[in-house]
Amino acid sequence: xxDNLKNYWKKNLRYLAILLAILFxxxxxxxxxxxxxLNGIMLxxxxxxxxxxxxxxxxVFVALIFVYVYLMNKLDKEFDVDEK
Amino acid sequence: MDVQSWTFLIVGVTFALxxxxxxxxxAGSTKDFYVAGGGVSPLMNGMATAADWMSAASFISMxxxxxxxxxxxxVYLMGWTGGYVLLALLLAPYLRKFGKxxxxxxxxxxxxxxxxxxxxxxxxxxxxxxxVAGQMRGVGVVFSRFLEVPINTxxxxxxxxxxxxxxLGGMKGITYTQxxxxxxxxxxxxxxxxxxxxxxxxxxxPQFGFGxxxxxxxxxxxxxxxxxxxxxxxxxxxxxxxxxxxxxxTMALMVGTAGLPHVIVRFFTVPKVRDAxxxxxxxxxFIAILYTTAPAIASFARTNLxxxxxxxxxxxxxxxxxxxxxxxLLTFDDKNGDGNIQYVADAEANELTIDRDIIVLANPEIxxxxxxxxxxxxxxxxxxxxxxxxxxxxxxxxAVSHDLIKKQLRPDITDKQELAWxxxxxxxxxxxxxxxxxxxxxxxxxxxxxxFGLAAASFFPAIILGIFDTRMNQKGxxxxxxxxxxxxMFYILKFKFGFLGGGTADDWWFGISPxxxxxxxxxxxxxxxxxxxxxxxxxPKEIQELTESIRFPRGAGKAVEH
Numbered sequence: 177x178x179d180n181l182k183n184y185w186k187k188n189l190r191y192l193a194i195l196l197a198i199l200f201x202x203x204x205x206x207x208x209x210x211x212x213x214l215n216g217i218m219l220x221x222x223x224x225x226x227x228x229x230x231x232x233x234x235x236v237f238v239a240l241i242f243v244y245v246y247l248m249n250k251l252d253k254e255f256d257v258d259e260k
Numbered sequence: 261m262d263v264q265s266w267t268f269l270i271v272g273v274t275f276a277l278x279x280x281x282x283x284x285x286x287a288g289s290t291k292d293f294y295v296a297g298g299g300v301s302p303l304m305n306g307m308a309t310a311a312d313w314m315s316a317a318s319f320i321s322m323x324x325x326x327x328x329x330x331x332x333x334x335v336y337l338m339g340w341t342g343g344y345v346l347l348a349l350l351l352a353p354y355l356r357k358f359g360k361x362x363x364x365x366x367x368x369x370x371x372x373x374x375x376x377x378x379x380x381x382x383x384x385x386x387x388x389x390x391x392v393a394g395q396m397r398g399v400g401v402v403f404s405r406f407l408e409v410p411i412n413t414x415x416x417x418x419x420x421x422x423x424x425x426x427x428l429g430g431m432k433g434i435t436y437t438q439x440x441x442x443x444x445x446x447x448x449x450x451x452x453x454x455x456x457x458x459x460x461x462x463x464x465x466p467q468f469g470f471g472x473x474x475x476x477x478x479x480x481x482x483x484x485x486x487x488x489x490x491x492x493x494x495x496x497x498x499x500x501x502x503x504x505x506x507x508x509x510t511m512a513l514m515v516g517t518a519g520l521p522h523v524i525v526r527f528f529t530v531p532k533v534r535d536a537x538x539x540x541x542x543x544x545x546f547i548a549i550l551y552t553t554a555p556a557i558a559s560f561a562r563t564n565l566x567x568x569x570x571x572x573x574x575x576x577x578x579x580x581x582x583x584x585x586x587x588x589l590l591t592f593d594d595k596n597g598d599g600n601i602q603y604v605a606d607a608e609a610n611e612l613t614i615d616r617d618i619i620v621l622a623n624p625e626i627x628x629x630x631x632x633x634x635x636x637x638x639x640x641x642x643x644x645x646x647x648x649x650x651x652x653x654x655x656x657x658x659a660v661s662h663d664l665i666k667k668q669l670r671p672d673i674t675d676k677q678e679l680a681w682x683x684x685x686x687x688x689x690x691x692x693x694x695x696x697x698x699x700x701x702x703x704x705x706x707x708x709x710x711x712f713g714l715a716a717a718s719f720f721p722a723i724i725l726g727i728f729d730t731r732m733n734q735k736g737x738x739x740x741x742x743x744x745x746x747x748x749m750f751y752i753l754k755f756k757f758g759f760l761g762g763g764t765a766d767d768w769w770f771g772i773s774p775x776x777x778x779x780x781x782x783x784x785x786x787x788x789x790x791x792x793x794x795x796x797x798x799x800p801k802e803i804q805e806l807t808e809s810i811r812f813p814r815g816a817g818k819a820v821e822h
Contacts, residue, residue: 181812188811195345196349203338208503208506215498221472221482222470223481223497226497227471229337233338234338234548234551235548237344240349241540244541245538248353252534252812255812
């Protein structure tokens, strides 16, 4: 692997770490570990912890993949490894 | 028109549509048969993936399970959707760049070993068969309830249809029928949800109605919690599983989802790496429509059900009640002889047993929706079961024709002969799946945990390490997979089947149920793989270069043989 590819891969791994950290914060953090505490807060008619576990986490998941696609397509171009 | 005529009409029209698509998209080569020629557009692939993934369990059972589990149902919601994030970020683009036909293909080539390939073939077949048996049964149940034919006849009809388009069209036929099936199933799921949400909360969007208020002004979830407390159940928004078990099950389902071969293989059908990424995004968005609606339906149905039956005279029950009693899925036993229905948490005093599958199927009847909506639900359930069954059968037939016969036993056969093998293998697979549908082994429910556990304990670590760890070698991966699988099997046999000394929930290791044990088995697999690979020689240079080459998109051709 030349330096260009090494840097590309490093940056890719950083994106992955950040996005996966968000995934786990929302699902395990808000939806499971902190669910009881968050249930004290109401979001409309929902206890917040319950809402994250049964609704919010799923919306965040879709957004995460969308952001990933956007970031990677940009990164591919920047490092000139995109498909021609 | 009555319900039955509507059902014949709607189911008939959708079946004719699937057959028409199958005739239009026949497969001419193994490439058509295995990866639909490699030219499926990302949007189409997203829909096909969504239909492939959402099975009879998602369509028929999931909302029902959630309505009985309350908060705990989140393990399915988060597990089965979060898996797509892992798939999109960690697997799909790299496997697409690698550019082969099947998952065992990747394992066999990356670990330069036919032993690894064979282990992967065996896992793929076990995982897919345990899954497909449930689908065929689902087809039979829908037929028997809505068209009043015997369950077995329903299974035969389902087999005939899947046989027709899976054998004729392979992946190509399956892909385009799945696109149609997605449209049918999502429409069928959403229409009753809109109606019921409107009826109960005055808000047509179920995701909002879920957090809305009932006619008397009490928030729906408050009302439900209150009803649950009165009847002795755990609060609906709190649940009753331990936190560690909830976390373990969610993880096992996420990782298992990302490791299921029939889902992974869908990403081999798009032309480019960037298409693989975006089609994972579409797939999850399409799945999320159903997965965010299901918990809303669960809470509506639960409230409706309790209000309809609790402390009400048995004699006053509406027509749907006796219809479902006939199927045996709903039973009432007047223990205290007062003629009223006591539906309570205490098993001694409880008089009503409700099968969770009823919730979605009976929901339109409970809410008094028009006949055509009830018929639509039947067509949707069939679409969900058939689309998943076809995807699974394809994995089984390609594992046999490609990974066993072409790659190992008879490498000299031509493309035409391989295609003939693939068709024969899918024929045999359909027959076996049908047999399971007619004679369902009573351990089906137990084996679903096994299917996810096995995928989590075998494929997921082997693929991830194969992409992200260039140093991972054949000995590491094989020992990891074998230890992971055996460990998982041991736990299931012990705690689900009572072998090897058996045990109850109190004996679970770390309080983790067999459903969640895939998480532990996966971690053990990773640990064993890392230790063994570091203690043995590095993989050959060309394999290390191959591993590096799949990390960037440029140069990805369409999926090729070699």
